[in-house]
Amino acid sequence: MPKIMELCLLIIFVLSFLDGQSVEARRQQEVYQKCQPVTIPMCENLPYNMTTFPNFLKHQSQEEAGAEIAQFLPLVNVECSEDLRFFLCMMYAPPCIQNFVIPPCLNLCEQARYGCEVLMNRFGFSWPEQLSCDKFKEAGPGVLCIDRNRTDDNVSKRPAPVLTTIAPVPVDDVTYCFESSTIVYEDILSEFCKAHFVMKIRLESISSTVQETTYQANDRKREIYKRDGLKKRDLKAMLFHMRNTAAPECCNVMKPGEEFLVMGYKDNKRLVISSVFAWTRSRDFRQTIRKFVDLDC
Template identity: 30%
Template sequence: MNYYILSLIWAITLPACMAIHGLYNFGQPELFYKKNNCKPIPANLLLCHDIEYTEMRLPNLLGHETMNEVLQQASSWIPLVQKQCHPDTRKFLCSLFAPVCLDDLDEPIQPCRSLCESVKHGCAPVMSAFGFPWPDMLDCERFPPDNDLCIPPAGIDHFMPVTKEVPRVCDACKEKEENDNEIVDNLCKNDFALKIKVKEISYMNGDTKIVPETKSKTIYKLSGVTERDLRKTVLWLKDGLQCVCDEMNDINASYLVMGQKMDGHLVITSLKRWQRGQREFKRISRSIRKLQC
């Protein structure tokens, strides 16, 4: 199983591989045969860094036994949190990926069933819109009722925060009004310009990795990019886990991507959803045809 494959597009934004594997059967004694260790929550566990507690339990409630496995799997869910489909999404996910670790408590504290149900109610429709059902392994019936020791939903006072942090938009995905000369200038500044459809999206070391569908690729410009680079094209959006790209919100759509070759990687500097017939893309097509740098 490839831990990295995501498709999202939550664009950039939902994981293609949202299957969570290794989930323990809650309440089964096998979970407690292994000694649970308290581990500091590392700074690169972006999903759960800087939450209300600082130490997590390993193995966690999803059966991950190493921190590397936690990091690989948790990154897939950051786009869902960025969608802000429910105020408790991060709280719910972190209760599973990085459960609070208390020295004087042998058994892990699970999320309450009501917490799962409220997050599912807000986020399952968002996931469904991108073709991803709520995972069976997060069936809310697995979690204890609220009268047990468990993590409850936020109080009603916390459901509508006065201020809500707005995720930063990735620089490559910001809307830009450009005239024909500026479009040509932008094309000339970059090493490649491709029209693509997305096959896979994943996250590695905080960056977004985009693999286009081979047959969908149309090449408008190449400079310093070799046949080897294009044999299996991989595009990178720098710091993609730290920002959102709502431009890329449909895995079936086509996109115009431009960028530069940096340290052997094809790095995206501009990304636009290609909408056939739209005036802006008619202008872009004209500019590409008469391109002279």
């Protein structure tokens, strides 16, 4: 493999090529036989310079792929995700590696979507179905996919993207809730940096037992602003728990059918809420939410 690819791409192979290629790999080798220089402007100056067609989206040429990928240029320019351009080029102009095309890993897709999906939703657009992260597999034994190499910061003119350091689980055992009239906006930004997850939810129901109270949110009515260390499966159930002690105002703030900004952390397999802010349409609140995209914690 060329040295530049070794620096920039983490390639996980299902089976050793010495032991024989999988049926899928042999099929791909038959279909993707010819490498060609990358000419799509958005995909130039990446860690690879050769591609092959048809791509994962069934485009037959770079001209066809280039015309479609150009619609994402505004998102790439605002840098809502450092992985967006890399992921898009994996899909529209995949690197030609020994006449194979290897799909992106699930993590690469999720990191590209993270941040950009929120921005798209804000303007009435949704993440394209053809780029759904459900189509990709998580890196691991028996999986052939490509992810970012996040250990070398010298692979390009700008530093390679790195995963945000996951904050430690806090020792404070109290969940705090804030009504719209008691929100201090600087506190939102401070709590954002401490949390493993930050999202807007619509509360569906509250269930209590002798041991605990759980909060069920609508999985279709959510916006995710941060999810350090959380995988897609962690958010599937949209079931949240309070800390051991909840501040008295939480009983008044958390009501089914209403929207909230919730922050918290993952404790084993549980999503534990550390703070809740009543969702408001005030100008200051909306400006604070917009700061999440560029917030340097």
